[in-house]
Amino acid sequence: MSQSQMNILKIENIEKIFEIKVSAFKSKNLYALNKITLEVERGKTISVVGESGCGKTTLGKVVSGLYQAEKGTIKFHGQDIAHKKPLQRGLLQKDIQMIFQDPYSSLNPRKKVKDILEQPLKIHTKLNKADRMQAIEKTCADVGIDLGYLSRYPHQFSGGQRQRIAIARAIILNPELVIADEPISALDVSIQAQVLNLLMDLQQKLNLTYLFITHDISVVKHLSDYVAVMYLGEIVEYGTKEQIFSHPQHPYTKMLFLAVPDIDNPVLSEKVLETGEIPSPIDLPDGCYFAGRCPLKDADCEKEHPPLVEKGDQYKVRCIKV
Template sequence: MSKPLLEVKGLKKYFDVTGGIFSRKIGEVKAVDDVSFEVYEGEVLGIVGESGCGKSTTGKTLLRLIEPTDGQVFFNGEDITNLDEDGMRKKRRDMQIIFQDPYASLNPRHKVEKILSEPLIVHGIGTKEERKEKVKKILEVVGLSGEHASRYPHQFSGGQRQRIGIARALIVNPKLIVCDEPVSALDVSIQSQILNLMEDLQEEFGLTYLFIAHDLSVVKHISDRIGVMYLGRMVELTGNEALYDNPLHPYTKSLLSAIPDPDPDMKKERIILEGDVPSPSNPPSGCAFHTRCPDVMDMCKAVRPEFQEVHDKHFVACHLYDTDVPR
């Protein structure tokens, strides 16, 4: 494989928990806790996990919409972690995001033309007339009409708004788009339309996606490789088919067992996890999953497993695959 377009090394994001009369720091929420992965040019890397596992925070932190606590992010070989505000603004022309909620991510007071022209103005692209033309063209690319530029967001359905959100990310011709659960707020019938649109756009514009979702069947449809997160940590990362055909981590196995099968006669054994997801402000010692794991061993409670390659390009953080562990 060529060198990665995006490289994330040891990324951490901790949020302070305050309390008492003087709002002193009494703890911290480890939303993202030492996450590393790479995204190659032209691929789709899916990131999945339960709500609250830190996947959206990972996406926003690597774009520095939220400042990281620790770790490094390399984009095209350049460390963007310490860039100043001006340097980061220039870099964002190549790194865009599609937000989860199409209702909250568009300014209700602005017409679509102003919403889509804003990124062009920020990056000094084109004259007023050229920008107007570009807005009309990009609306047509995402399946809307150029005439929609004169409308306000409230005049559109959820699916149409998400198309506008996609157009806003595309209009500056980025290399990487972080898709933060772009279809989870939409009806199932609309989800497939938006996913198909995103696949077509990726091919047409040579885009690279980091696709965040909690629905494994959605991620299977669009991703080349998939990373599974649990409580702020990456627990498994491999190719699309390898993950579905041969999941290694007990958490991944339980997630896959929950996907409904369209064949009503197909009987599938469901792996039900015991207990609740622990709090990221007080994660368990050792392996964060040990409190719910059906295969838990004594060392899981004390030693945090390393994220290691156990098969060809198949990474997992689990003591079951440690070669030096006595059975």
């Protein structure tokens, strides 16, 4: 298969703009996603990282259909889904599923586990009751939910168990793409490892493709194949995990890595004080958005906005200094 056939999702020049009211009569545009281009390969994990406000969650929501993009295309199975609401996507929607951050709010508290898992089957398949039950049992075995728990309600479970239920709901329709938006950050450390292992096992078993949205760099390193670093609605660096982690080139990526606490290298260097803070995404400068925090900045950086330059081997970076 050629490269393009293996890519199940092609995101091209996606823009998502929110109108923000700044005063009673005036509103301004906030570019939550600014010309994002990304391809996702079947069976691989692509992680999107960045600080809060960089647009990573918005990207997940646009792909899943919770938001509609203003411009650009998202090709999934050759069809453009960027401007379609979930109901207009028809059968395609079944192949894109989502896992949310907080398993306390993503499960309906008034439904039993069985009903939560049965709902997608009722909507998207023509299975009869017995077949649905069979599918539920199979999925429960895959994610490690005891069948005796099926008639319980979400509040009777711990956070880790709930996240398993949310994962079961996401995979029960045999999707191709699973968008996981911070799926472990609400969980305890020992439970995080359990859920990460589960996600990786399921990927192997079901040939799942993950769009993994997170701020946790060590998790990204652990499970990604490709990494996209986002800053203020844009991708600033993209590459394979090896490229990004062994030779990070964009100053923002380097800054992020410097700030990550590491038990194997527990030094807190004074350099972290220079990292500054993500600016408001409204009224962005003409030049590089990162210039205000960048140690390499000079006059050229403020002249024009740097493009995302392909440096070969799928590696891309948005900085004129590298």
